[in-house]
Amino acid sequence: MSVLVFGKTGQVARELQALGDFTCLSRDEADLTDPVSCAEAIRKHSPSGVINAAAYTAVDRAEDETTVAARVNGEAPAAMAKACAELDIPFVHISTDYVFDGSGEKAWRPDQPTNPKNAYGLTKLIGEEAVREAGGRYAILRTSWVFSSHGSNFVKSMLRLSEDREQLNIVADQVGGPTPASDIAQACLNLVEQLANDASKEGTYHFSGAPDVSWQEFAETIFAQAGRDVTVKGIPTSEYPTPATRPLNSRLDCRSLEQTFGIARPDWRRGLEQVLNELEIW
Numbered sequence: 001m002s003v004l005v006f007g008k009t010g011q012v013a014r015e016l017q018a019l020g021d022f023t024c025l026s027r028d029e030a031d032l033t034d035p036v037s038c039a040e041a042i043r044k045h046s047p048s049g050v051i052n053a054a055a056y057t058a059v060d061r062a063e064d065e066t067t068v069a070a071r072v073n074g075e076a077p078a079a080m081a082k083a084c085a086e087l088d089i090p091f092v093h094i095s096t097d098y099v100f101d102g103s104g105e106k107a108w109r110p111d112q113p114t115n116p117k118n119a120y121g122l123t124k125l126i127g128e129e130a131v132r133e134a135g136g137r138y139a140i141l142r143t144s145w146v147f148s149s150h151g152s153n154f155v156k157s158m159l160r161l162s163e164d165r166e167q168l169n170i171v172a173d174q175v176g177g178p179t180p181a182s183d184i185a186q187a188c189l190n191l192v193e194q195l196a197n198d199a200s201k202e203g204t205y206h207f208s209g210a211p212d213v214s215w216q217e218f219a220e221t222i223f224a225q226a227g228r229d230v231t232v233k234g235i236p237t238s239e240y241p242t243p244a245t246r247p248l249n250s251r252l253d254c255r256s257l258e259q260t261f262g263i264a265r266p267d268w269r270r271g272l273e274q275v276l277n278e279l280e281i282w
Contacts, residue, residue, distance in 0.1 A: 004022070004023050008026040039079040043087070062119040075130075081134035088137070092192045093139070097142055097144040118246075139201070139205060142207070144179055162226070167232075172216040176249075178209045178268040179266070179268060180271025207263065208254060222272065
């Protein structure tokens with residue numbers, strides 16, 4: 001299957017490249033701030049499926065750069081989805097738990113009402129709605145707390161800070177499922193392949209690692225696996241203010257993905273071990 005991937009240097013895109021000989025487009029080849037060029041790239045390559053692994057992910061900066069974020073996260077996916085609909089090929093789009101408001105303690109189901117509390121979440125929601133309205137064969141995969149040995153993420157930040165810190169204050173009242181980018185990449189590939197054969201599987205799905213933990217618990221596990229002697233003190237979100245509001249509840253109900261596609265939640269602790277091995281921290 002010939003798969004076209006938007007994104008080349010992002011965490012999921014890097015993992016997709018490790019799974020097969022797919023065409024991954026860089027910013028020079030497809031500028032997401034120019035949605036027309038994204039649609040043209042799909043028509044030019046004429047693939048049998050498309051995965052959008054690119055996005056504007058600077059959550060705090062999006063508060064000031066909402067127009068750019070909306071173009072990348074909203075207008076570009078809309079153009080991609082329309083082009084895929086015209087060619088009658090499956091389109092897999094990665095989204096986020098930030099489309100919810102983070103209230104409560106129950107895991108969010110894909111069919112629950114959305115209510116983003118920051119600009120990033122709002123622009124991702126705009127993209128979701130546009131993908132659904134395009135009229136093609138699609139799957140929206142919402143995920144959370146992505147980490148890998150590539151790019152910037154929580155795991156790498158914790159390891160960097162542990163080089164010269166004996167104690168760290170980490171938020172303890174935000175809970176979610178850390179998700180290895182390698183598992184997201186494999187899930188996206190499975191989705192695009194199954195959608196190519198069965199359009200009835202289209203829809204919105206959730207995918208995150210298990211078990212759900214707080215950022216504090218995630219950090220403690222990182223240090224334990226990495227053999228770093230760092231004391232982690234849990235603090236409330238109120239003591240760590242950021243420009244963009246973060247959801248307290250990022251738990252995702254992933255049952256429909258397993259029921260429809262046979263994709264179960266991965267154990268992020270095994271994924272973390274793999275990432276630490278890749279980073280060769282020992």
